[in-house]
Amino acid sequence: MTTSSTRPRMIRAAARFISYSSVDAMSLRALAAAEHVPMGSVYHHFPGGRGELVSEAVRYVGDRILERIHAADLDNISEPFSSLAERWRRTRDETGRAVSCPVVAAALSGQRDIRETAHAVFDAWAAAIAARLTRAGVDGSEARELGWAVIASWEGAVTLARAVGHTDPLDSVGRHLAATITAKLSAAGRGQM
Template sequence: MSTDTSAPRAKRTDTKRTDTRRRMVVGAAKSIATGGVDAMSLRDLAVQAGVPLGSTYHHFPGGKAQLVDEAVQLIGAQVTTLIDEARTQGTDPVLRVFADRWRRILESSGYAAGCPVVAAAVATDPRHHDVAREVFADWHASLTAALADSGVPADRAGRLARTVVAATEGAVALARAAGTSEPLDEVVEELSSLVESARRR
């Protein structure tokens, strides 16, 4: 009978490494959403993930900059997926799912957290601006396709998609300041009316 346990051990090690990286990326996203990129601390994230600070650079050789970018990309990909999955149900569900994502973040954080992509877009380090720009471009493309699918004229779908992103992100900031999701709900209602008007034309 073989007593070689190297493969299972290697698998456990790889899984643990993946879980640690994931926890740190998710933790970074939450930290950025609450305090911004500049306030995010690798030391604090290492403590939260239960790993030595030195091992942080093993997982993220690029240091804080790499971790920030991966966190922003993770949130960006999650939202893009939500938009794409809702496209088959019409534009209203797309708007709702886009807004519901931020509503959950606002309410679960006691209105302390906002959008980490916006935080990256205004970070002191300009390297993060490119990642934020790419995420916003992905959202814009997905929303443009959803609007076009629902009957919004092609020459207007792109501009309207940009309006949806800008208005929703602004509503998130207003909701944080007000301590209530009401601004977000009102903006989504108006966006829904705007989209319906664009369809009729």
């Protein structure tokens, strides 16, 4: 293991752990042991300790989702949702554990700076969705509302999928969001994105 790989590996491991459990249940020592990383190295890369690592993990997840939002083809708007639902299924099947969104877990943390990081990620996601919709011709205020509706619907579906142990909530929300977005785009008389 190289020093340069320790930081990103710990960030990804923290994101995975949080998605299976919670922010407040994450022990920096246990995570380091599971990843075979000495505590000195952990504190070298994350001098702010657990809070810094969790915030970095939340930003990491946030950036991956932002990439999906920017890359999404609005002509096939259900694809990102289908893709995420399939990934959720695969993770559940491979690990035997249902996962939730690490950003939601962070938003519910007892630590203020972690909650603020999660809030910033949600704001960025909603703004990115709204910007894509606005460029496609949807009115700005409608686009902002729809951006938040997409985030709230998707996060609720992920939470329900974890609670019930299957992807019906994800599949249903994906279909309904796709239909809603398609209708808004049609009403706006949108051209190509």
